[in-house]
Amino acid sequence: MNIFKFIKSTSFFKQVAIVVVVSLLLVFVLKWWLGFTTNHDQKIEVPDLNKMELTEAAKKLQEVDLTFIVIDSTRYNPEYPNKSVIEQNPEAGDFVKEKRKIYLTVNPSKYNDVVLPDLNGRTKRQAITHLLSIGFRIGESFYVRDIGKDVVRGMKYNGSNLKPGEKRPKNSVIDLVLGDGKE
Structure with missing residues (x-):
């Protein structure tokens, strides 16, 4: 109660x-x-940095009080100038607050170097599949006298012989030296 x-x-x-x-x-x-x-009503529009060189992009971001971080520069794209912006996050036209970091993906100056595998003794089909999978292009096939038909006996780049373990730029054209199947 x-x-x-x-x-x-x-x-x-x-x-x-x-x-x-x-x-x-x-x-x-x-x-x-x-x-x-939290500067609730403040908005800064992110500029379009596509295909801009990194120094030019840095100046443009500094003008609007934004900073940047390069998060990736391993994918070479021949359609973009060297050291230029390929992607940005947040995207151009988005609104952010001051001192926000813009994450940039930059185009490197050339393709990365790739280590050549040891393909001696493999078939032409296996060698082509392996080379394509690691980023090379396949050029001509040269035949040498060998008992194994279409078996890899070497590789060439711009006319010079290659050894397994050497590095060549990704997207390079690799020529194959193959056996002709004759004794």
């Missing part, structure tokens, strides 16, 4: 009113403070 008397009393209503007022006040102060510290 005492609980019902307390709930009907004026001191209970005063305490509830104090809790409600303090809670509302706390919510409004917190909302104002978050809006002030």
Whole structure:
């Protein structure tokens, strides 16, 4: 019975009113403070950096108070100038706040070098599949006198013989030296 008397009393209503007022006040102060510290209404449009050289992109981002980080530069694309921006995140036209980092993917100056595998003794079909899978292109086939027909007996690049383990740029044309199947 005492609980019902307390709930009907004026001191209970005063305490509830104090809790409600303090809670509302706390919510409004917190909302104002978050809006002030997070620059709530500020927007900067991200510029289009596509195909710009890295130094030019850095200047353009500095003008609008943004910074950048290069996250990747391993995929060479011959359609883009060397050391130019291939991708950016956030995209051009998006709105961000000041001092936001823009993540850039930059085009390297050339294809990466790839180690040549040891293909001696493999068939032409196996060698072609392996070379294509690691990023080379296949050129001409030269035949030498050998008992194994279409068996790899060497590789050439620009007319010079290659040894397994050497490095050549990705997308290079590799010529195969194959056996002709005659004794």
